[in-house]
Amino acid sequence: MFNEEQRPEQPIRLGMIGGGRGSEIGYAHRTSAERDGFFNLVAGAFDLDPERGQAFGTNLGLDPNRCYPNYLTLLAHEAQRPDGIQALIVATPNATHYAISKAALEAGLHVICEKPLTFTVAQAQELQHLASQKQRMFAVMYGYSGYPMLHQAREMIQRGDLGTLRMVHAQFAHGFHSQAVEEHSAGAKWRMNPEVAGPTYVLGDLGTHSFHMLELLTELEVDELCCMRQSFIPTRAPLEDNAHVWLKFKGGAIGTLWASSVNAGSVHQQKIRVVGDKASIEWWDEHPNQLTYAIQGQPVQILDRGMAYLYRDNPAICTRIGGGHAEGFLDAWANLYHRYGVALQALEQHDQSTLSTLWYPDIRAGISGVRLLECCVESAQHHSSWVKFNLNAYQ
Incomplete structure (x- = not known):
């Protein structure tokens, strides 16, 4: 059976780009991430329309001041906070994945990105090298694999x-x-x-x-x-x-x-x-x-x-x-987010033993x-x- 006692001492502070009002994928990310207590969504840039994005985030229970107009503003402001985000969900259209993911890694964040990851292998491999250099987890959301x-x-x-x-x-x-x-x-x-x-x-x-x-x-x-x-x-x-x-x-x-x-x-x-x-x-x-x-x-x-x-x-x-x-779709996604949480904790604790045996996309x-x-x-x-x-x- 699933071990619901496997929880972090403190949830991982999570931000999200995209996935705003009416987005099925956005909802799947949010509800699955918070399911087992590993993640807590605290900030986001949910919409190209800043007012609509702020209204949406506020309705989700977020601090209005942490509902940002775009990803660059989110990254800049969260980096200045002692309680800033530690990981970022990229749930935007394909053309934006590379730029947002790169900026997030450069800001020292762990990344969970929608697929396809980028337009070219060269771009994807650049992200791989950057994630390795920064020692950050980079997950790609193949949700059915859960x-x-x-x-x-x-x-x-x-x-x-x-x-x-x-x-x-x-x-x-x-x-x-x-x-x-x-x-x-x-x-x-x-x-x-x-x-x-x-x-x-x-x-x-x-x-x-x-x-x-x-x-x-x-x-x-x-x-x-x-x-x-x-x-x-x-x-x-x-x-x-x-x-x-x-x-x-x-x-x-x-x-x-x-x-x-x-x-x-x-x-x-x-x-x-x-x-x-x-x-x-x-x-x-x-x-x-x-x-x-x-x-x-x-x-x-x-x-x-x-x-x-x-x-x-x-x-x-x-x-x-x-x-x-x-069990269904959201259970499968929650299974993956549980593994992302375990992997992120293991990275932070330099626990190579766990990382060497842990599978996730x-x-x-x-x-x-x-x-x-x-x-x-x-x-x-x-x-x-x-x-x-x-x-x-x-x-």
């Missing part, structure tokens, strides 16, 4: 329950943008604007989640990939609203990744299936408490979260409530996601040619 059953799947793969891995299929393919919803949705509009979203739409918004999940479960290294992108709503070009990626892994396994916002009739369809020479597993985020396990020649099994037959020695498989009760995961996007754009622009992933060249 679900316990994904870590059960990872443990099964590592223990050889599936045998030698042969194939992986990952997808995140909803249908909510199968029409031109951006004409009346500000949230959709910026995601389809290359100046704000970057060189991709669904690959960056959805595909990076699937790719991180693939890396989390299998630890396979991509050798090369090819990508085909479409803009089924023509006004979205040059950004794609559908993409298929073919993957070749080092060692011979192969994979596919499908990212789409035009899969009409689909709610989410975020799934991952891993196939070995002995068995297969499949996880679907619309039923996150179950894992399908199929051994060749045997009946299909449905494994449930919280059951005694799961592997128990991996702390990431922990459960907040007993099996049969559904860090900046390396963010760099890998950015490299995926660079390769996919390059491949699609060259008639779906194969492109070397070659992440080691950037490390």
Whole structure:
């Protein structure tokens, strides 16, 4: 069971950029960060409109004087306070991630950033070097990776329950943008604007989640990939609203990744299936408490979260409530924020023993996601040619 007694002596003072009124992601960050007592939100620059941002922060219970008009003002003023923030959430559109994260690291803050991390691997790696130099934690918010059953799947793969891995299929393919919803949705509009979203739409918004999940479960290294992108709503070009990626892994396994916002009739369809020479597993985020396990020649099994037959020695498989009760999206996010809190404490205490065994989606995961996007754009622009992933060249 989850250990609710694992708490800091004092909550980590937290600031937030973006995620203001009406933002689902902003709410997810705030409620998950404060869930287990590791973090306390004390400051923010929540909105491009300073008055609206201050009103929003005040309604959340923050001191109006700590609801700032922009991130630069927040960083400058908080640095002068004896009780200034120690960590910063970056929950803004993609184009701002690099500048805000860099400024936060230079101010000596720990950073929790939305994905995709940056527009280029070079930018992401600069942040990695800066975080290392400053000895700051840098987490990238792949929120779905907090679900316990994904870590059960990872443990099964590592223990050889599936045998030698042969194939992986990952997808995140909803249908909510199968029409031109951006004409009346500000949230959709910026995601389809290359100046704000970057060189991709669904690959960056959805595909990076699937790719991180693939890396989390299998630890396979991509050798090369090819990508085909479409803009089924023509006004979205040059950004794609559908993409298929073919993957070749080092060692011979192969994979596919499908990212789409035009899969009409689909709610989410975020799934991952891993196939070995002995068995297969499949996880679907619309039923996150179950894992399908199929051994060749045997009946299909449905494994449930919280059951005694799961592997128990991996702390990431922990459960907040007993099996049969559904844990969901905010629980997964809270699981990650709990780990961020443990990691931050360990860094402050120079506790390398804890840090060496603690998993959380860090900046390396963010760099890998950015490299995926660079390769996919390059491949699609060259008639779906194969492109070397070659992440080691950037490390």
